[in-house]
Amino acid sequence: MPTSRRSVLPSRIASAEPGHGVTLADVALAAKVSLATASRAFSHPQLVREATAQRVHEAAKRLSFRPNLLGAKLRAQQTRILGVMLPTLENAVFAECWRGIEASAMASGYSLMLVTSGYDPARESERVEYLLRHRVDGMVLTVADAAASIVLDQLDRESVPYVLAYNQVTAQGTQHGRHSVSVDNRASACEGVKALIAAGHRRIVVVSGAFMASDRARQRFAGYEDAMRAHGLAALPPVCLPSHTASNTAQIRELMARADTPTAFFCTNDLLAIGVISDLKRLGLRVPRDVSVLGYDGIALGALVEPPLATVVQPNSEIGAHAVRQLLQQLKSGDNTHDDAAGGALLLPHTLRVGGTVGAPP
Amino acid sequence: MPTSRRSVLPSRIASAEPGHGVTLADVALAAKVSLATASRAFSHPQLVREATAQRVHEAAKRLSFRPNLLGAKLRAQQTRILGVMLPTLENAVFAECWRGIEASAMASGYSLMLVTSGYDPARESERVEYLLRHRVDGMVLTVADAAASIVLDQLDRESVPYVLAYNQVTAQGTQHGRHSVSVDNRASACEGVKALIAAGHRRIVVVSGAFMASDRARQRFAGYEDAMRAHGLAALPPVCLPSHTASNTAQIRELMARADTPTAFFCTNDLLAIGVISDLKRLGLRVPRDVSVLGYDGIALGALVEPPLATVVQPNSEIGAHAVRQLLQQLKSGDNTHDDAAGGALLLPHTLRVGGTVGAPP
DNA sequence: CTGAAAGCGCTAACAT
DNA sequence: ATGTTAGCGCTTTCAG
Numbered sequence: 030m031p032t033s034r035r036s037v038l039p040s041r042i043a044s045a046e047p048g049h050g051v052t053l054a055d056v057a058l059a060a061k062v063s064l065a066t067a068s069r070a071f072s073h074p075q076l077v078r079e080a081t082a083q084r085v086h087e088a089a090k091r092l093s094f095r096p097n098l099l100g101a102k103l104r105a106q107q108t109r110i111l112g113v114m115l116p117t118l119e120n121a122v123f124a125e126c127w128r129g130i131e132a133s134a135m136a137s138g139y140s141l142m143l144v145t146s147g148y149d150p151a152r153e154s155e156r157v158e159y160l161l162r163h164r165v166d167g168m169v170l171t172v173a174d175a176a177a178s179i180v181l182d183q184l185d186r187e188s189v190p191y192v193l194a195y196n197q198v199t200a201q202g203t204q205h206g207r208h209s210v211s212v213d214n215r216a217s218a219c220e221g222v223k224a225l226i227a228a229g230h231r232r233i234v235v236v237s238g239a240f241m242a243s244d245r246a247r248q249r250f251a252g253y254e255d256a257m258r259a260h261g262l263a264a265l266p267p268v269c270l271p272s273h274t275a276s277n278t279a280q281i282r283e284l285m286a287r288a289d290t291p292t293a294f295f296c297t298n299d300l301l302a303i304g305v306i307s308d309l310k311r312l313g314l315r316v317p318r319d320v321s322v323l324g325y326d327g328i329a330l331g332a333l334v335e336p337p338l339a340t341v342v343q344p345n346s347e348i349g350a351h352a353v354r355q356l357l358q359q360l361k362s363g364d365n366t367h368d369d370a371a372g373g374a375l376l377l378p379h380t381l382r383v384g385g386t387v388g389a390p391p
Numbered sequence: 392m393p394t395s396r397r398s399v400l401p402s403r404i405a406s407a408e409p410g411h412g413v414t415l416a417d418v419a420l421a422a423k424v425s426l427a428t429a430s431r432a433f434s435h436p437q438l439v440r441e442a443t444a445q446r447v448h449e450a451a452k453r454l455s456f457r458p459n460l461l462g463a464k465l466r467a468q469q470t471r472i473l474g475v476m477l478p479t480l481e482n483a484v485f486a487e488c489w490r491g492i493e494a495s496a497m498a499s500g501y502s503l504m505l506v507t508s509g510y511d512p513a514r515e516s517e518r519v520e521y522l523l524r525h526r527v528d529g530m531v532l533t534v535a536d537a538a539a540s541i542v543l544d545q546l547d548r549e550s551v552p553y554v555l556a557y558n559q560v561t562a563q564g565t566q567h568g569r570h571s572v573s574v575d576n577r578a579s580a581c582e583g584v585k586a587l588i589a590a591g592h593r594r595i596v597v598v599s600g601a602f603m604a605s606d607r608a609r610q611r612f613a614g615y616e617d618a619m620r621a622h623g624l625a626a627l628p629p630v631c632l633p634s635h636t637a638s639n640t641a642q643i644r645e646l647m648a649r650a651d652t653p654t655a656f657f658c659t660n661d662l663l664a665i666g667v668i669s670d671l672k673r674l675g676l677r678v679p680r681d682v683s684v685l686g687y688d689g690i691a692l693g694a695l696v697e698p699p700l701a702t703v704v705q706p707n708s709e710i711g712a713h714a715v716r717q718l719l720q721q722l723k724s725g726d727n728t729h730d731d732a733a734g735g736a737l738l739l740p741h742t743l744r745v746g747g748t749v750g751a752p753p
Numbered sequence: 754c755t756g757a758a759a760g761c762g763c764t765a766a767c768a769t
Numbered sequence: 770a771t772g773t774t775a776g777c778g779c780t781t782t783c784a785g
Contacts (some may be wrong), residue, residue, distance in 0.1 A: 063755065065781075098524050099461060124481045303692070440771085460762095467765095
């Protein structure tokens, strides 16, 4: 009678908590089958006679049995849990991405464990270690700078399967067998800036949050340089605004007070763009009448405001969904990241949303 | 030699994956102590001689041992994992709340499992079941309508410890021993509307997303009625906009075309408010010159736009942090939710942000 | 098709 | 202070 030993546990109220404390052994007992058969009735129904399976399921329902995933996971030596590390959810880009991640993981029967890093490398390491202790089967993550990431190096060393989202693996990263899902940051930024140029702009300034720390900001800046160069225009030095969200009226004012005041801003993300537009308004400037602003990300909010934010649109939830799919595939084809020749950067199509905050120069 | 049996597992590459596959038994062996002592060196260092503990830790580092939380959790019969169910992260309110939840949980050594419900009751049940299978010790959640929530009833029945965030437990909920952390929705909304009235507005219309489905929308509407009544004004019927984010220019136009056109809108959340402001602009109306708009939530973005969104500010990340703290306390004081007399609604202070999109009526 | 039994990695009595 | 041992709930050979 393997059921009676549970009474040693402190203050377990027998029937007050249905499903809590009912084990597969109890179900087996109630269905008058062995533990093994009960297990099979759930995991491998084809290995058990129809009628027997029925009995087991009935007993399970009657006892409101809830399988304890912990036991299964421990035994199976794989958790079917995916770790997800994103910089923050307060930037809608990542919130939208999470939607894709969750949908994709759920659809494949995988669970998720989310942590945020706040773009802080120290926290990145700590959180990853934390995910690893939970024995996640793999991870989807966005790091500040993939090219200089201690945490990715560690993951490579331990050959933990992972897929980057948004960070775009470059030639150098490919050697490590890294995988990534993103848009083509450089080409898409170039396209966006070309649209600005096509609208008549010549003095275009890039505005970026932590420029040095973000690989994407740098890639997008390179795209800007490409576009400017292609049209024989001088690339201006980027302006770095301290925070991703705070208003920086002072810096903007200074910029607009210079001799050759820019006629357009290319902000490396939408949140920043929205902040810049507000700063501009505060200075009495109208957008796009006096200055044009182009963002990057394509968060839903951008389409909501008036005028709509012109921007380079990434398929955020798709990026998340594909990252999971990619990771799952990697898991299936053996734990070793390095054997998959199809690895590297998966580039998803971007689109341009123009009009709105982009117009002709004054 | 309990270490050699692991070789039966399929394709385990011995030293390629440090930490992966190294068990406490290996560490014990290397440190020449028993499994129990090795365990104690980590969990109860005071029960072990200094020098011994040292040896164990060294061995652990040398083998890059990473504890498998699964084993510990299974044995401990508590996972130290908290489930979190939020409607969506794409509304910044919940993203901000998550920040508080994560910080608070991490600080207390708890892990998190996040799911989103999309305000869909069916998905709510499914996701909660999912969390329960993972044996979360308790949950923090926000449901569409706490008063009519199947999932909360289930949680009550099974006496799973949980704390509501944003949903405000009312007298009826208190009987079930429910806990919640929120602002005082009704009083704060009332205050907000009074500010509108103080600015000179008389014809104030409430705009809400899914009104019938959201308890908070209803409570905030009640606050609006209180304010109107207190000033002898007629409460107008609320306007329900289908989506939380979509633009609804047509409906707004219709509203503004009526004889007694409202001079102010009270939107039951900030995202909605931002949408309404854009719709108004599209109709050629200026905010707050022609119409005033008051939001509710206090998302960071609202302070960023120009003019800044007038709104009722909730301490979102605090709500999350307190919900976790509350839950942890509940877990400590025994699993039974119903014995805690201190239960009920924890109300956090709200603030008002006026000016910006609220001005005098035309 | 079903059962018995051996663990997955860890912790906590219970002995020394 | 340390070792021995018995499981946590589940899956899965290996035998019948």
